[in-house]
Amino acid sequence: MNWYLHVLKNYAVFKGRARRKEYWFFILISFIVAFVLSFADQALNTPGASEGSGLLGAIYSLAVLFPTIAVGVRRLHDTGRTGWWMLIVLLPIIGALVLLYFFVLDSQSGSNEYGDNPKEGQIEFE
Template identity: 70%
Template sequence: MNWYFHVLKNYAVFRGRARRKEYWYFFLTNVVISIVLAFLDNAMGNPGAGEGAGALGTVYSLAILIPSIAVGVRRLHDTGRNGWWMLLGLIPLVGALILLYFFVLDSQPGSNEYGLNPKDIDSDSVGQFKV
């Protein structure tokens, strides 16, 4: 959960780099929360719950939209790519697969134009995110 809150604290930070661990723990936590909210929407009979767009899930999706884009941009920076590559996600299926490939790549070694490699930074100086 620390990685999830770390991304939320950097709500709209589009500069810098994000490790794979930061991106994927945030992604996994969002999937789990979305599933729980979908069950709650169905149980409460919220409008749109049958189509996957219940009130709780929709509000949550809107709340994490900007942090999700920001961590995606930082993840692309970590692989040495510009954040504008996120626009590939607008291309159905192919764009998502290309972004998935970029997101699973290892960090670019050393520093790049977006900053120091997060793996090279001492974990203790970042906080309690040492895993």
């Protein structure tokens, strides 16, 4: 849960690097929250719930939009790529697959132009 909160606290930080653990724990917890909210939307019959995107889910999606983009950019920095690679997602299917590949790559060892390797010397969350 600390990785999730760490990303939310750094919602506007597009500099630096984010290791895989930080990125994927944030994505996992976001998915779980969205899944639970979809059930809440169905139970409360919120506007849009019958179409698959209820009010609570939409509000949550908007709330985590910037943190998701920011951690994605930092994750790309960790692999030695510029954050502009996020725009490749605009290419249907291929773009998402390329980003997925970049996000599962290991960190670039040592320092790069975006900062020090977060694996080396970072305090682990318990």
